[in-house]
Amino acid sequence: MSTTAELADDPTTAGSLRPTPLLVVNDLVKTFGNGVRAVDGVSLTVHKGETLGLVGESGCGKSTTAKMILRLLAPDAGLILLGDDDLTAVRGRQLRQVRARMQLVPQDPQTSFNPRLSIRSSIEFNLRAQRTEKAERARRVAEAMERVGMPMAYGQRFPHELSGGQLQRAAIARALVTSPELIVCDEAVSALDKSIQAQVLNLLVELQQDLGMAYLFISHDLSVVEHLSDRVLVMYLGRVVEEASASQLWARPRHPYTEALLSAAPSSGRTRIMLTGDPPSPVDPPSGCTFRTRCPVALPACAEERPLLQITEPHHLVACVNEARTAA
C-alpha cells in the first residue's frame, strides 16, 4: 500500500519546502465498541513547521484521528511517530514529556476551560503537569499570553467573563505555553463569528511564522482550510480519499467526493455536484469504495475492491478506481 509515511522518506514527493517529517501516522485503525469503524487505515505525515489540513464531514473520523494522535484515545492498530517516539508505546513520565510537544486547541473554549479556574491558572496547569518550576511557570505564562495578544489582567478572569474570541486566544496561549512542535486545531475557529475568526486565523499564522510549530488543522470549513494549509487530506467514512497541496486540491480535485464537497459549499462558484442521500453508516460501510453509494461516476468494479491511495501526479494522491485507470 502506498502510504504517506513511505512518501515522507522520499524528499521529492513530500511536496513541501520543509520536508522533515515531524509526525508520521501509518495505517491507523479505530473501531468503537458499538461497531463503528471510525478510522479505517489512515496514514498521514505532518512536516516540521507546516500546516496539514484535514477536511471531511461529520463522522468521517477526523476528530478520532486527532484524538489518537494526541494519545487521548488508544488506536486498535497502526503506528504514530512524533519525531523518534512511538506514541502508541510511550508510558508514564515519557508520555508526559511527549505531551508537552503536542498540544490541542479544541473547538469550544467554553467547555475546554475549567469554569472554576482563572484563565491564568488554566494556562499554568499545563506547565504544572510538566513539573515546571514556579518562577519559570510565571515567566512562560506571561510570554504565552503576550504572544496571543491577551492583556495580563485577563489572567485573573474566569472563563465566563471572556468572549468566545478572547477565550479561544486563551486556549491558544494554553497550547503554546509548553512550546509544542505540533498543535492540533480541532475545529478551532468553527464556533467563532467571522469577524473574530479572521483575527484568530491571522494570529495562528503569525505564531507559526514566529515559532515554527506545525499545525494539524481539522475543519469542516473548506475556505478556512484552503486559506491556512500547505497540504490537505480529505477524509470520507474513516478513510483518506485524496491528498494534495491546498492549491492543487482546490484547482484540480481528482476524487469525485472532493469535487462534490468543494462544489457543495454555498456560492462556491463551482458547478454543483449534488450528492444524493447521506453518508452511509460506519457500522456497516459499503463494500469496496465506501463512497460508491453516493458517487455519480461509480462503476461495478467499485463494489469489489477498496481503492488505495495512489499517486496520480506529483504530490497528489487519490483513492479512486477511475483515477487509477486514467493514470495507468
Next chain:
Amino acid sequence: MTTLATTSDADIMTDATPPAGGTSGATLRLRDLHTTFSSRGLTVHAVRGVDLDLHPGEITVLLGESGSGKSVTAKSIMRLYGANATFAGTVELDGRGDLLAAGPKEMLSVRGPEIALIPQDPSAALDPLRRIGAQIVEVLRQHKAVPSRAAAKARALELLGQVGIPDPARVYRSFPHELSGGMRQRAVIAIAVSCDPKVLIADEPTTALDVTVQAQILALFRSLIDRMGSAVLLVTHDVGVAEEVGDRIGVMYAGRIVEYGPAADVLGDPRHPYTRALLDSIPTPGVERGQLRSITGQPPVSGELPPGCAFAPRCPEAHDRCRATDPVLVDLPGRRLAACHLLTDDPDAPAGPGDPTDAGAAGPTGGPGGPDGPVDAAGPTDETPVEAPAPAGEESAA
C-alpha cells in the same frame, strides 16, 4: 433619538420606499420593532427598531453575527418569548393585523397555519419519544387542516415525499433518533409547511448540517418556496447561504438593520463599512495566508452600546460624527438602504450613490431590480429627495 430616527424613517417609507420596496403586496410588515429582555434588573435591548417587509415567494435573509439580534427579530414575529420580553412597534400580518397586539389564543392560531418556524436544530425540535408521522399528524389535526385521521396520514406521507424523503412510509414510522441529521431537518420542514403557511421563518436551518447535505436542503427549500409562494425570513450567519438562496438581504449589527437590498447587490457591492468588513474577513482563494482583513475588537455587548453608530468603535472609516450621532437608514439607488454617515455627509465617500433613476420607483414585489454595477463617484446631491428629511431630522436631534 433611536425612536425618533426610526419613526421618521418609517414615515417616509410608507409613501416611498419601505425596506422591501413597496408596502402593497407585503405579507408581513415589521415597523420599528423593538425587543427588550429584562431579568433581575438587567435590561438587554436586543432589537432596536427594525423595519422589514416580507413578500410572497421571496426569501429575505437576515445576516449577522451572534448577538446582532437576527434570531430575536425572527422569533419576536412569532412572539416565542416569555414574560421577560417586551415588544414595541408593529408586526402586521396580512389579514390579521398587528400580531404584537394579539392575545395568546390568537397567536396559537397564527403559529402553524399562518407563520411557521424551521428551527436550527432538528433534533431539539422533534419530540424524541414520538414517531415522525405522529408529529406531523398532530399539527395537521390541531389546525384542522384535514377532515379525518386517515386524510391526515395520507397528507403526512405526501408531505414527506415533497421534502425529498425517498421512503416516506418508513420515515413516517421512524423515531427521530433513527434518522440522519439531513432527514430530520427534512421532517421538520415537512411539519413547518404542513399547514401551508403564509410566512415561513427559518432560523439557521442548515447550520447543523454538513455541506453536502446543506446543499440538498437549500435546493429543496428554494424549490418549496417557489412552489408554495410563502414569504420567507431566513436567519443566518453564513454569507454563502445568504448569497445562495436570498432574494433580499438585511445585514444586522447590534440590533439594527444597517444595510438592506437585493442579495446580489448587497454582497456584490456592499455600501456599509460593516458589510464590507464582514465580507473581507471571510477567507477566499487568493488572500495571502495570515493577511485576512479582520475587524478589530468585538461586537458591542447589548446594554453597553457606544454613543453614535454602534459600529463606529470598530469601523476603519469612522469620524467624529459617527461617534456622536446614530445614523438612520437612508435610501440608496437600486432599492437599497444603508445606515452610515459616510454615505450622506461625505462627498468623497468611497461608496457614493450610483444611478438615481431607480431609487424612487416602488413596486409591489420590487424584484431584483436596480443597477448593481458601476458606482460613479457622485456626491450626495445625486440622492433622491425621498431621504432628504431623514438626515435633517437626525441632525436636529443631535
